[in-house]
Amino acid sequence: LARTAWLNGVFVAADEARISPFDRAFLFADAVYEVTAVYNGQPVDMERHLDRLERSLSEIGFTTFPARKEIAAAHHRLIAENGIGEGFIYLQVSRGAYGGRDFPAPDPARPTVFAFGEPKPLIDVPSARNGIKVIAFDDIRWARCDIKSTGLLGPVLAKTAAKTAGKEDAWFVDGDGLITEAASANAWIVTQQGELVTRALSNAILPGITRHAIFDTLAQHGLKIVERSFSLEEAKQSVEAFNTSAVALVTPVVEIDGATLAGGKPGPVTRSIQRLYYTAIGADVAKAAPWANE
Amino acid sequence: LARTAWLNGVFVAADEARISPFDRAFLFADAVYEVTAVYNGQPVDMERHLDRLERSLSEIGFTTFPARKEIAAAHHRLIAENGIGEGFIYLQVSRGAYGGRDFPAPDPARPTVFAFGEPKPLIDVPSARNGIKVIAFDDIRWARCDIKSTGLLGPVLAKTAAKTAGKEDAWFVDGDGLITEAASANAWIVTQQGELVTRALSNAILPGITRHAIFDTLAQHGLKIVERSFSLEEAKQSVEAFNTSAVALVTPVVEIDGATLAGGKPGPVTRSIQRLYYTAIGADVAKAAPWANE
Numbered sequence: 001l002a003r004t005a006w007l008n009g010v011f012v013a014a015d016e017a018r019i020s021p022f023d024r025a026f027l028f029a030d031a032v033y034e035v036t037a038v039y040n041g042q043p044v045d046m047e048r049h050l051d052r053l054e055r056s057l058s059e060i061g062f063t064t065f066p067a068r069k070e071i072a073a074a075h076h077r078l079i080a081e082n083g084i085g086e087g088f089i090y091l092q093v094s095r096g097a098y099g100g101r102d103f104p105a106p107d108p109a110r111p112t113v114f115a116f117g118e119p120k121p122l123i124d125v126p127s128a129r130n131g132i133k134v135i136a137f138d139d140i141r142w143a144r145c146d147i148k149s150t151g152l153l154g155p156v157l158a159k160t161a162a163k164t165a166g167k168e169d170a171w172f173v174d175g176d177g178l179i180t181e182a183a184s185a186n187a188w189i190v191t192q193q194g195e196l197v198t199r200a201l202s203n204a205i206l207p208g209i210t211r212h213a214i215f216d217t218l219a220q221h222g223l224k225i226v227e228r229s230f231s232l233e234e235a236k237q238s239v240e241a242f243n244t245s246a247v248a249l250v251t252p253v254v255e256i257d258g259a260t261l262a263g264g265k266p267g268p269v270t271r272s273i274q275r276l277y278y279t280a281i282g283a284d285v286a287k288a289a290p291w292a293n294e
Numbered sequence: 295l296a297r298t299a300w301l302n303g304v305f306v307a308a309d310e311a312r313i314s315p316f317d318r319a320f321l322f323a324d325a326v327y328e329v330t331a332v333y334n335g336q337p338v339d340m341e342r343h344l345d346r347l348e349r350s351l352s353e354i355g356f357t358t359f360p361a362r363k364e365i366a367a368a369h370h371r372l373i374a375e376n377g378i379g380e381g382f383i384y385l386q387v388s389r390g391a392y393g394g395r396d397f398p399a400p401d402p403a404r405p406t407v408f409a410f411g412e413p414k415p416l417i418d419v420p421s422a423r424n425g426i427k428v429i430a431f432d433d434i435r436w437a438r439c440d441i442k443s444t445g446l447l448g449p450v451l452a453k454t455a456a457k458t459a460g461k462e463d464a465w466f467v468d469g470d471g472l473i474t475e476a477a478s479a480n481a482w483i484v485t486q487q488g489e490l491v492t493r494a495l496s497n498a499i500l501p502g503i504t505r506h507a508i509f510d511t512l513a514q515h516g517l518k519i520v521e522r523s524f525s526l527e528e529a530k531q532s533v534e535a536f537n538t539s540a541v542a543l544v545t546p547v548v549e550i551d552g553a554t555l556a557g558g559k560p561g562p563v564t565r566s567i568q569r570l571y572y573t574a575i576g577a578d579v580a581k582a583a584p585w586a587n588e
Contacts (some may be wrong), residue, residue, distance in 0.1 A: 151323045
């Protein structure tokens, strides 16, 4: 079945959607995006995704934003048209096409707004059940990783290197030997002392919506998260590790840069956070992820 | 007159050229580009631009390249169809569109190759005659600025900030307070001691084709260039400064971060380099840039 996409207010067959090559996303990566998970046919945390979209746009100089209600309605229609019970919606806003190529954009902006969606299992997947292996990769990205821009060649190179190495993902290492985040997810470890650690928010990492949700969920259960930087070496000696993102949800990491963690199997802290998060988005863990109860 | 562009081997009206929004340049900035000056109806230094294009593609993992002869022929036809005596050709190669969004690209690559050209005066322009003013801007770009990728949101923000400040360009300052380069050009100064200085090549700057040509030209005349890093402070105290790029050619810089250089007028070293470079690309300086002889 042909997928339906949404382009500048019009629903079109995804394969037939067309834009100008003068679009500033194509020429300059002058664009930001969001990926929202869909579960039980509903977008997960959509308001927070829209908040972050507006923040990203604001940080790159947009003074007006696409209408939230229209974007929300488009998400729901893309979910319906594409039959998405479980999956994701991708949304991108670029500064538009002007038929030329000047670094400063003409005023006012005429944004290109593009969205598409796909059904995709998120919870009961091998990566969530068994965990993934990650390589370490120099964090070559720009200094504003808090802006969710489409300037993603660094993550593309990192994830491609991981694939070439036979691993599933990459963790970025900054100039001080500290982990910033995964190539498209936030990175977490459980230390030998039992601390649950993830890097504090700054310009160096994305303020993850799933990260935020897990902070909320764990606070409700009185569980503590330590926000601090940690080194690749500390990560390799940790007892558990995992990634969080809108589409990866909570993905155990069982090998970091060649070091196997805790026998190469997802550990109890990661499993408990999977259970809490799956429950928070409306899943019945016993049915959707029985392995998370083991 | 409608411009002609070149898209995947086909010459089309630029305004009607269309690509898929799934193109990896649009979603990931997974693309590299070149801008080649045109003078006397001929591309300037095209072989070096094609060498650099292939190097950029190789650095991001391409193992096959678009045919050089075909690209060269397209440059000539775009020059003819668009009536470009003086101007530029823009060429971009992205890793193509696959109808989905996965960080590692499918193999083999099916690149999208796009080019367009515009007539535009390059030599006898106010910026070359009178010089430009530049702001200082934190170098927030990624760590591989030697790859000419379309991940240009940093330069977009820098040039937009310059425009907002009523200036013409920005010079990037790295974490050590050193100038890397201009937002889309290499940066040069003439020190109080009379040294002609530009930063040495590294991953932090683009290996400029015009920079390279000036090295060649000055060597032929026995003139010395010192390749070393210099600070913003040293730049503000320099006696002359200029930018070089394929389209800016040699553009005097007469103000840096609020500091006026040498009375705010292009100086004699800059003028001599303008004359040498204009001559090198085939211009008759007395006719094309009489002000450069003053």
